[in-house]
Structure formats: structure tokens, C-alpha cells
Amino acid sequence: GESVGLHLPTLSVQEGDNSIINCAYSNSASDYFIWYKQESGKGPQFIIDIRSNMDKRQGQRVTVLLNKTVKHLSLQIAATQPGDSAVYFCAETLNQAGTALIFGKGTTLSVSS
Amino acid sequence: GAVVSQHPSRVICKSGTSVKIECRSLDFQATTMFWYRQFPKQSLMLMATSNEGSKATYEQGVEKDKFLINHASLTLSTLTVTSAHPEDSSFYICSAGGGQGTDTQYFGPGTRLTVL
Numbered sequence: 001g002e003s004v005g006l007h008l009p010t011l012s013v014q015e016g017d018n019s020i021i022n023c024a025y026s027n028s029a030s031d032y033f034i035w036y037k038q039e040s041g042k043g044p045q046f047i048i049d050i051r052s053n054m055d056k057r058q059g060q061r062v063t064v065l066l067n068k069t070v071k072h073l074s075l076q077i078a079a080t081q082p083g084d085s086a087v088y089f090c091a092e093t094l095n096q097a098g099t100a101l102i103f104g105k106g107t108t109l110s111v112s113s
Numbered sequence: 114g115a116v117v118s119q120h121p122s123r124v125i126c127k128s129g130t131s132v133k134i135e136c137r138s139l140d141f142q143a144t145t146m147f148w149y150r151q152f153p154k155q156s157l158m159l160m161a162t163s164n165e166g167s168k169a170t171y172e173q174g175v176e177k178d179k180f181l182i183n184h185a186s187l188t189l190s191t192l193t194v195t196s197a198h199p200e201d202s203s204f205y206i207c208s209a210g211g212g213q214g215t216d217t218q219y220f221g222p223g224t225r226l227t228v229l
Contacts, residue, residue: 034217043119043206043220044157089156098145098164098210101218103156 009105015113019077023090023104026071030092034101035064035075038087047075047088077109085111115141117209119221126197127229133193134224136207142187143209147218148180151204163190197228 013019025033031052036044050057050064050073057064063076073090087108091101116139126132136146144165149157161182162170169182181193190209194201204225210218 036220041204041223041225043117043223046217046219049217098162100147100159100162101157101208102159103149105156 010108010110012110012112013080015080015082015111017080019075019080019084019109019111021075021077021088021090021107021109023073023075024071025073025090025092025104027092027102028068028071030094030102032093033064033066033073034091034093035062035073036089036091036103037084038089038106040086044089080109080111082111082113085109115139115209115217115219117207117219117221119205119207119224121224122222123225123227125227125229128198129196131193131195132197132226133191134205134207134226136190136192136209136221138188138209138219141209143190144187145210146184146190147208147210148182148190148192149206149208151206151223157206160192194226197226199228202226202228 034049035047037047038044048059048062048064050066055066061078065074087106089106090104093099093101118137120135124132146163148160150160151157159172160175163182163184165184165187171177179195184190204223206223208218208220
């Protein structure tokens, strides 16, 4: 079974709002985490990653937070835009070459203008 | 970022036929490639890990004789769905990693397989 799960299957926000997508993981040995965005009919697109020696990492309009104590990962999207509408997956893995990703169930983000 | 391509992007076949899907890393060499399957409204499920020059490692419940994987070069892995049946209809996605000195995996655009 999947060791990574998401708390909410859908999230609806207004354009300009900040979005927070959550993820819980169960494998305490995982040390590399990634957020992917998947649009309908397309492959996952890398958004941002974080390694276990960090608790926060920022990108352009996105921030990933990692709480290893409670095994929780979140993705924050600032000033959400209609183009952000997609399914978001978190994934975990061991930071070793050749190790596969384990994906969470996904959260569908809908942005209305 | 690195580019991974898949071909074909969409295929429709009759039940009982075999279908080959190609996954290529276009601008880096990938020692390892991964094959995932995604059913509608569901997450990606790992099918197998493909290592260049060696046999693929299959996940539990994935039939190796039905889903043949060949990783003949550092830029190409193929997945052949043999004797396809309607329940094999799915979105097949590959990923490649190990390029650019990082462990980041880059995903292909996916192949939509429909078995009639």
C-alpha cells in the first residue's frame, strides 16, 4: 500500500488566495520529498523538493514545509492563479540513486477567478 | 530541467495484441528508469524499476511476463504490454533519474493506452 497520504482530496480557492496542500508520510526513513503538479492527461511536473536536513524551502510562489516530528509535508502556493489548477502529489523516497518514488493520493486544486 | 519523452502519447489496440511504449531521456543519461501506471482519479503506482543492462525489478502484483521491460541503453527504456486486455487500459508514465548529478526524477508526458 501507499505510505504517503493526503488529508484532503480537493481544495477550492479564489484567485489571489494562498493555497496550502498537506501531506502525511509514514516512512520515517524517507529523506527526500518532492511535490509534483499534474495537469489532466499529462505527466507529473516537478514543483519543489526538500531534503530531510531542512524544514523549509522556498521557490517562486511556492514554499514546502517539512515537519519530521509528525511526518508532515505541506505545499504553500502564494497568490494562486487559475493556471495552478491541477492535481498535486507529494512523493517520498530515500535519497539514494535508483530509488523509486512513493506517491500520495493527490489533492485536486481548483482556482476560480 | 531534464527532458523525458514517451512514444506514443496515445494508443488504442484490440484485446490480445501487444503494445510497446518507449521512454527516452533526451539530454541526459539515465542509469535507472521507472515505470508507473495511473488509473483515472488515482495516484501513480510504481510498476517496475528498470536498470540499464540488467533485468527490471517488478513491484509485487505486477506480472513480469505481461509487462516486459527492456533498458538497452542509458537513454531508452521500453515497456511492452503483452496480450493486452481492457483492464490494462491506463495511463503509463515513465521517469528517469540520475541526470545532472542529482537524484531528481523527471517524468515523461505519459502514454494513454486503451484496449478495446
